Amino acid sequence: MSPSKVYFTNLRATPSQNLLKKLETLVVKAGIDKIDFQKKIVAVKIHFGEPGNLAYLRPNFAARIVKYLKSKEAIPFLTDCNTLYYGRRSNAPSHIDAAFENGFNPMATGCPVIIADGIKGTEYREIELNMEYCTSAKIGSAIADSDVIITLNHFKGHEMTGFGGALKNLGMGCASVGGKLFLHSGSSPEIYEENCTGCRLCEKNCAHDAVKIGKDKIAHIDYVKCVGCGQCVAVCQYDSARVVWQNSSELVNRRIAEYSFAVVKDKPSFHINFIMNVSPDCDCWGFNDYPLVPDLGIAASFDPVALDQACADLVKAAPALPGSRICDDHTHSDLQGEDKFMKAHPEAFWQSGLEHGVKIGLGQTEYELINV
Numbered sequence: 001m002s003p004s005k006v007y008f009t010n011l012r013a014t015p016s017q018n019l020l021k022k023l024e025t026l027v028v029k030a031g032i033d034k035i036d037f038q039k040k041i042v043a044v045k046i047h048f049g050e051p052g053n054l055a056y057l058r059p060n061f062a063a064r065i066v067k068y069l070k071s072k073e074a075i076p077f078l079t080d081c082n083t084l085y086y087g088r089r090s091n092a093p094s095h096i097d098a099a100f101e102n103g104f105n106p107m108a109t110g111c112p113v114i115i116a117d118g119i120k121g122t123e124y125r126e127i128e129l130n131m132e133y134c135t136s137a138k139i140g141s142a143i144a145d146s147d148v149i150i151t152l153n154h155f156k157g158h159e160m161t162g163f164g165g166a167l168k169n170l171g172m173g174c175a176s177v178g179g180k181l182f183l184h185s186g187s188s189p190e191i192y193e194e195n196c197t198g199c200r201l202c203e204k205n206c207a208h209d210a211v212k213i214g215k216d217k218i219a220h221i222d223y224v225k226c227v228g229c230g231q232c233v234a235v236c237q238y239d240s241a242r243v244v245w246q247n248s249s250e251l252v253n254r255r256i257a258e259y260s261f262a263v264v265k266d267k268p269s270f271h272i273n274f275i276m277n278v279s280p281d282c283d284c285w286g287f288n289d290y291p292l293v294p295d296l297g298i299a300a301s302f303d304p305v306a307l308d309q310a311c312a313d314l315v316k317a318a319p320a321l322p323g324s325r326i327c328d329d330h331t332h333s334d335l336q337g338e339d340k341f342m343k344a345h346p347e348a349f350w351q352s353g354l355e356h357g358v359k360i361g362l363g364q365t366e367y368e369l370i371n372v
Helices: 019-029 059-071 092-101 166-171 177-184 201-205 231-235 248-264 304-317 340-344 351-359
Strands: 004-009 041-045 075-080 113-115 124-128 136-140 148-154 156-158 162-164 189-191 211-213 219-221 241-243 269-275 297-301 367-371
Touching (some): 019 059, 019 269, 041 059, 059 075, 059 148, 136 177, 136 248, 148 166, 162 304, 162 340, 166 248, 166 269, 166 304, 166 351, 177 248, 189 219, 201 211, 231 241, 269 304, 304 340, 304 367
Parallel strands (some): 041 075, 041 148, 075 113, 148 269
Antiparallel strands (some): 004 297, 156 162, 189 241, 211 219, 269 297
16 A cells, blocks of 8 residues: 655745645645535534634634635535533533634634534434444534535644644544543543642532542542543642543543544545644643744645654654743753654653554555645
8 A cells, every 4th residue: 555645835935825825725736626525515623722722723724725615616614522621612602602702703714613512512423333442433413414524633732642633633523522421431530639739620620520629628539420531630730630541541542543433434534734833732721831843834635644643753853942841941952853742741642543543444654745
């Protein structure tokens, strides 16, 4: 089998060739027009960003893709599924408000915004898989019912999966709330009692009423209710709520690969990774830390596995930014050639998801990088 083709453009621009024009040139060169879009309903899967986070993709990029799709007589809509954790995107009305606040609205992007798994995350289609980890996948109904899937992916670090790219946006992002429960299960956090101050942030931010401050002024987790979403870990300011990994990162990544397979099963798909504002953590949090590496470019492919592998390699080859989480101002080495995501999250083994994606036939890690 010949390597998958991944097309890449850097972020250099001129008055006659701005980044929006470069984006369209890239996707056309990558062959997006091989897909029959005429009168097809196209789900443009994107992460709208938690308000307060400023690393999410600019709505302008989505608008340009929507404009191209409409020129092919497609019927596009922007979409995401509700979140498992407490926040502005855990139900459809609040989720749409958050999307609009961050600039993803019909006036700016030229198409509707539809939350794929309904008002409370319960609208889904169960897609049969019978794979190693998933017998079926609960995919948001608006995505599952679409004719074509296009993903716009902010390529950045992630505290559980190592990085978030095409597979993360497909597998976790397209899962309904019930699907996310399954993907996260087996990774419940623990409370490191010596550090707990009883501040109640974890209790207030637990969407499942699983964390309570006891009479001893220490947080305690009810593991019957806990779904392992990691919100308590994210909000704890004292390193008390901690993830119990025990290979859970590898398990989650493999499950995500199988859910990704379910999303693109039996329908055309195309994927675009934006390697810019490469923050160490997910856009799900209401903040974004300083990027790990400089902005690198935009990559596109029909193969989501090859795309993520190519982008991971590009980040690995890039120098780390002084002052970032993995490279302070006094570090002489720029970490060029080293795995930046592993340094940011040592317990997260991102390779497991790509390896499993190859195993199940989702794509391949062998790729040819074609500069546009």
